Amino acid sequence: MTSRRTGVQSFERGLALLRAFGAERTAMTTAEAASAAGLTRAAARRLLMTLQEQGYAQFDGKRYTLTPRVLELGFAWLSAQPLFGVGEPVAKQLAERLNETVSIGTLDIPDVVYLVRALSSRALHLRVGPGTRIPAHTSSMGLILLGSLEPAQLDAFFKQWPRRRYTDRTPVEEGEVRALIEAAGRDGYCYLRGVMEDSIAGLSVPVRDRAKGRAIAALNVSTSLQRTSPEEAFAKLLPEMRAAAQSIEAALR
């Protein structure tokens, strides 16, 4: 394995341990952490003590929990992203104008990763924030971004994509997904309904690199199907979303 040759195994294991702490596992004993990260107890114990010494974990005598300090590992990256600095205020203003939730996402194959999430004041929204990942083919943002890839990169996506069905509408055939990606690339927008959650629809447009014309991010409005018909979505949302994407593109130059 490449990682055995060039990598540093305890660093890999430490990263696996950090990832093992999640929404379902916020506090773990050494044994639980070892099991969740696929490590021996001895290895897990050494890594947990390292996290504690560095201020990333706390130990109450029985279980380890992470501390707010772990945010520094990813947030320095996020706050340095021009897309975040430029995109966040634009998304916020658009969310207020439309009274809908606006997101900006980027591609990390096989997923879309949310960078910006501007909530509307409506109560209904999925519990996602920056860093949340969803399989790219289940998201209108993802289809837009996949539509801007070179053929070889797209083939790489299809080698990794998770064919799990989330709802009856989730596409699980490669041909079906390729047709959706092609349409998104051709149309310059993508509208999906009920793919991740039955009652939610999403409309996305690309944010393009002005030099190369590629989609470097997607701007998304998610809305409830009870509230907004597809026709309303196109007529009302699309022009505003394209203007917002253009203002981000201009500021990124």
Add this chain to the structure above:
Amino acid sequence: MTSRRTGVQSFERGLALLRAFGAERTAMTTAEAASAAGLTRAAARRLLMTLQEQGYAQFDGKRYTLTPRVLELGFAWLSAQPLFGVGEPVAKQLAERLNETVSIGTLDIPDVVYLVRALSSRALHLRVGPGTRIPAHTSSMGLILLGSLEPAQLDAFFKQWPRRRYTDRTPVEEGEVRALIEAAGRDGYCYLRGVMEDSIAGLSVPVRDRAKGRAIAALNVSTSLQRTSPEEAFAKLLPEMRAAAQSIEAALR
């Protein structure tokens, strides 16, 4: 050193390398990364290759940059925090009602760490987001949280606090900071103006653990001094902020 005995040195070094990528250093050669993280070039190269193999870094032939995947290291923690899930929608609603920026922060001595940041539509706000850290004694949130510590924990803070002066109003004498902390604990609110930035004032109230009565977080409204006088801040903001803090406390029970 404790860390030599129990820790895993390459994990420590890998974490230092991740932290070295920041707002000022988004792309680094191996030599730059080694220098920034205090490592030898050989050690930095192995760790950077590990990050690349694990999908956390990209290499363009010359420089390494991090990928959106690094967000998973801190965001799983953030999204699992009850304070985040409960606090974010409350902060958002308050920001809309007041048309001011609302934040929720927690203590990680010697700093306050932002967990939630709900922007108002006004253009003026500091560029901070979740994970941003500021020295606790320079923030009304920090003084509220320090005011809820046991004496021994407070002494531990004073062993580590950075005595840097940010503006003419930044307190740099221990006695002065202790008096501010005591007042915040006694009054149940803290109002600071011009401590981090000349034109910004902040008002904070505690969010308390109902069982123990301790401040586990602080809710903050930051506002421009040109816009809102201290008298207006107290009359208009404080009752709304206390109601918001109570609704968070009730939901956390």
